[in-house]
Amino acid sequence: LELHNGTYTTQSQIKKGNRQSEWLLHDVEVLAAFALAQDNSFAYPSTKLQHLWRLLLLNFHDVLPGSCIQDVVED
DSSP states (O other), rough: OOOOOOOOOHHHHHHHHHHHHHHHHHHHHHHHHHHHHHTTSOOOHHHHHHHHHHHHOOOOOOTTOOOOHHHHHHO
């Protein structure tokens, strides 16, 4: 078993990557909505966006706060 450093540990790169992904998906949704407003023939990627949001929001309760072990961080 790996030594656990407690609940006050943090993995800032995981948090930063998650937040950047949230911003990116938000921006893609906004731009896709603008594209659809400009051109009704634009195929709004709702299925793909929903899939990406679900992947992003699926975080085990120890991963996002950073209290996971190093093997999880590397994975």
